[in-house]
Amino acid sequence: MPRVGLKDLAKHLGLAEGTVSRAMNNYPDISLATRDKVQKAAAALGYKPNNTARRLATGRAEAVAYMMPTSRSAISTPFVSELLQGLGDALAKRAWDLLVVQPQTAEDELDTLRKLVASGKVSGVVLSRPAKTDNRIEYLKASGFPFIVHGRAKDARGYAWYDVDGQAAFADALDHLAALGHRRIGFIGAPSYQNFAQDRFEGYKAGLANNDFAFDPELVSIAELTDEGGERAASDLLAADVPPTALLCVNDVQAIGALAAIRAKGWVPGEDVSVIGYDGVWMGRHANPPLTTMAQPQSHSGRQLGDMLLSIIDGGDPTSFQVLRRAELVRRKSDGPPRAVISTIPTTSRERVK
Amino acid sequence: MPRVGLKDLAKHLGLAEGTVSRAMNNYPDISLATRDKVQKAAAALGYKPNNTARRLATGRAEAVAYMMPTSRSAISTPFVSELLQGLGDALAKRAWDLLVVQPQTAEDELDTLRKLVASGKVSGVVLSRPAKTDNRIEYLKASGFPFIVHGRAKDARGYAWYDVDGQAAFADALDHLAALGHRRIGFIGAPSYQNFAQDRFEGYKAGLANNDFAFDPELVSIAELTDEGGERAASDLLAADVPPTALLCVNDVQAIGALAAIRAKGWVPGEDVSVIGYDGVWMGRHANPPLTTMAQPQSHSGRQLGDMLLSIIDGGDPTSFQVLRRAELVRRKSDGPPRAVISTIPTTSRERVK
DNA sequence: CGCTATTCCGAAAGCGCTTTCGGTGACAAG
DNA sequence: CTTGTCACCGAAAGCGCTTTCGGAATAGCG
Numbered sequence: 001m002p003r004v005g006l007k008d009l010a011k012h013l014g015l016a017e018g019t020v021s022r023a024m025n026n027y028p029d030i031s032l033a034t035r036d037k038v039q040k041a042a043a044a045l046g047y048k049p050n051n052t053a054r055r056l057a058t059g060r061a062e063a064v065a066y067m068m069p070t071s072r073s074a075i076s077t078p079f080v081s082e083l084l085q086g087l088g089d090a091l092a093k094r095a096w097d098l099l100v101v102q103p104q105t106a107e108d109e110l111d112t113l114r115k116l117v118a119s120g121k122v123s124g125v126v127l128s129r130p131a132k133t134d135n136r137i138e139y140l141k142a143s144g145f146p147f148i149v150h151g152r153a154k155d156a157r158g159y160a161w162y163d164v165d166g167q168a169a170f171a172d173a174l175d176h177l178a179a180l181g182h183r184r185i186g187f188i189g190a191p192s193y194q195n196f197a198q199d200r201f202e203g204y205k206a207g208l209a210n211n212d213f214a215f216d217p218e219l220v221s222i223a224e225l226t227d228e229g230g231e232r233a234a235s236d237l238l239a240a241d242v243p244p245t246a247l248l249c250v251n252d253v254q255a256i257g258a259l260a261a262i263r264a265k266g267w268v269p270g271e272d273v274s275v276i277g278y279d280g281v282w283m284g285r286h287a288n289p290p291l292t293t294m295a296q297p298q299s300h301s302g303r304q305l306g307d308m309l310l311s312i313i314d315g316g317d318p319t320s321f322q323v324l325r326r327a328e329l330v331r332r333k334s335d336g337p338p339r340a341v342i343s344t345i346p347t348t349s350r351e352r353v354k
Numbered sequence: 355m356p357r358v359g360l361k362d363l364a365k366h367l368g369l370a371e372g373t374v375s376r377a378m379n380n381y382p383d384i385s386l387a388t389r390d391k392v393q394k395a396a397a398a399l400g401y402k403p404n405n406t407a408r409r410l411a412t413g414r415a416e417a418v419a420y421m422m423p424t425s426r427s428a429i430s431t432p433f434v435s436e437l438l439q440g441l442g443d444a445l446a447k448r449a450w451d452l453l454v455v456q457p458q459t460a461e462d463e464l465d466t467l468r469k470l471v472a473s474g475k476v477s478g479v480v481l482s483r484p485a486k487t488d489n490r491i492e493y494l495k496a497s498g499f500p501f502i503v504h505g506r507a508k509d510a511r512g513y514a515w516y517d518v519d520g521q522a523a524f525a526d527a528l529d530h531l532a533a534l535g536h537r538r539i540g541f542i543g544a545p546s547y548q549n550f551a552q553d554r555f556e557g558y559k560a561g562l563a564n565n566d567f568a569f570d571p572e573l574v575s576i577a578e579l580t581d582e583g584g585e586r587a588a589s590d591l592l593a594a595d596v597p598p599t600a601l602l603c604v605n606d607v608q609a610i611g612a613l614a615a616i617r618a619k620g621w622v623p624g625e626d627v628s629v630i631g632y633d634g635v636w637m638g639r640h641a642n643p644p645l646t647t648m649a650q651p652q653s654h655s656g657r658q659l660g661d662m663l664l665s666i667i668d669g670g671d672p673t674s675f676q677v678l679r680r681a682e683l684v685r686r687k688s689d690g691p692p693r694a695v696i697s698t699i700p701t702t703s704r705e706r707v708k
Numbered sequence: 709c710g711c712t713a714t715t716c717c718g719a720a721a722g723c724g725c726t727t728t729c730g731g732t733g734a735c736a737a738g
Numbered sequence: 739c740t741t742g743t744c745a746c747c748g749a750a751a752g753c754g755c756t757t758t759c760g761g762a763a764t765a766g767c768g
Contacts, residue, residue: 016748048472053724055406056753081434088456100452102442118402256640286610288642370718407754
């Protein structure tokens, strides 16, 4: 089955290529009669335009790229497939393509991006998990190339982003624990060049300040974003002379590791030591015990990112697309009043579990 | 900063465009002297070839597509991001692009694929989770377009695939349970138009036959591939007059749901009722209790799929790329001898857990 | 030193589409 | 009947690169 091109179609119809092209693209200067005729014939012969030629001629790429985070830990990216789905949905309306680019190393990131925008392969980019100061963002801002970022860098001005407020979330979580009666609250974090890690750490400290607790470096431990990371960090923190009665973890998988560390000591999480995670991953409800967490809003972020990026490509002002969502406490079984304290009434209700 | 194109570069060097092009692509009929000169100048001026034009001229797409599974359940696709990473790595060696296409509905799949191959956007495709008889595979086979599938259809002849043997895995799992002393073993499955579901079901039945157990339709329940699905199916099965003493689940997330159902009845999973899952997802070890499962081999399947697809595009014989891996039992805490029976010695050792 | 082989590069023809520009015929207006 | 005005379509020039082909310059050889 030889590909049928525009030329074949034109010859078949006895029309000029240009005419056929315009007919296919619904130009107003083609009579409805011939337009119908052309489109019918196209369908009949199975004509599918060659996209590459089309792109070259129009200069429009009709595609956007998603740049994967380079972090090699597969665990840290369960959200990727959801995000891609959402992006795909957004692009489907225009039948645009989605390119996934994956820098091999962190140093390649900028260069990969440069090549990408120069190649003309895409007309917009979405970035994930920016560093605290991210040179990709600087570059894109300077070049005027349309882009949006999932998350924010420390400087969030002058570009489009979608993020959930990690700082507020951790301050809230800390308030919650304080209300339960906790006074020594530990923090398990991630390397702070990742801006989200920094954000959440700030939230922790802000929460401390709000409640007139002193910041104690002994109470924070930086670990990998894995269950083992959380486990190690938790057992370190818990080995102190006066261990914390509650642990705030930078994400759920660390928190789940922390639960294991607590059980390993023979303590029961949620009673002897409270643990609160962040993300709201599906598995949290099946953890042992079910994990209390600051859950990100469900609204399909990929879809939103896609829609916003398209608007920017259409000429919208990037700075008008900065949306900050708020995480929400979902209480399950891994938090409670500290052992040593007369139990106070919890301020929020627990999620029902079957 | 105006894009610097081939023309600019040529003018700058006082050479013909064609010469510069050949120099950039390391043609043998260009002297090393001018080649170096050209490549240096290219680097200096920041010349990046326009990929679209390049593709059009060469006819090579230098890109492959990954077609996402259409199933709307995000939970069923935690492996997507790993797979994409692997594919990305494989393609990176040639600097090829990875396109992610996402049919909006199951009916769109074939049409989307048709457009994709006709558009010339890619020179190969990878499919996931084929149906029992999958018309996409038929189409691609007939068209001669390079492709590979992650999984197999019922008819596995005449095309390339990478799969793990679900049938063997479930037969093995059943043997294991039989060796522990179980006689009534339930199966929680998925709709069988998905070939992997059918495969695993066959394995279950084969295992039954191997051990001279009768097949009892009362012991199988078909459910969604979610935790709730597993939970519902398990509580149905367990409500029988003579409930099964063990449950085989088509994947880990169902199995984790089944654990919840068992606990909800006040029973303890692994003692009153054994549960074995399939996949080996990360979370299994943190389930309550840690989940025994048939784990897929770790070897980065995305990477392998990518490498094989590239070989096929290079002209390799698709039928020479059919790799079948074997799943492996990893014992944790959700299996054991049935309550009513004098415990027999387990035949395999348990994974150590901290 | 003349002639044939090389080596290296320029010229030009595409790749398959889009889009501008101009021209033809029809039809209304003067 | 002439002129102007549309509505519609054909011709042709690209888009930015690759690649074939041939020709000029150089080298090799007797």
